[in-house]
Amino acid sequence: MTTLLILLQVANVAIYSNVAAVVGSAAIVFGASWGIAKIASTALESMARQPEAAGDIRSSMVVAAALIEGVSFFAVIVCALVILL
Numbered sequence: 001m002t003t004l005l006i007l008l009q010v011a012n013v014a015i016y017s018n019v020a021a022v023v024g025s026a027a028i029v030f031g032a033s034w035g036i037a038k039i040a041s042t043a044l045e046s047m048a049r050q051p052e053a054a055g056d057i058r059s060s061m062v063v064a065a066a067l068i069e070g071v072s073f074f075a076v077i078v079c080a081l082v083i084l085l
Contacts, residue, residue, distance in 0.1 A: 021082040028079070032072035036065045 043061040047054040 018083050021079040025076050025079040028072050028075045032068050035068050039064050039068070 039061055043057050046057050050057075
């Protein structure tokens with residue numbers, strides 16, 4: 001009987017961890033997309049104000065967006081591993 005109760009508790013926690021992983025993945029994707037959109041809008045505004053620096057601004061924007069995307073991809077993979085394992 002005790003073993004059954006322990007297994008039921010573990011299964012109950014696993015359900016909550018799956019829900020938390022799904023919510024975490026959604027929050028990560030939303031935050032990353034908002035961050036990249038904010039970088040892009042600020043970069044376009046900066047290019048409009050200073051067209052001669054457009055190349056430098058564009059390269060900085062791409063690097064920053066790639067870093068955000070890399071971190072968010074890693075976090076989504078961690079959440080997927082929580083769901084699958």
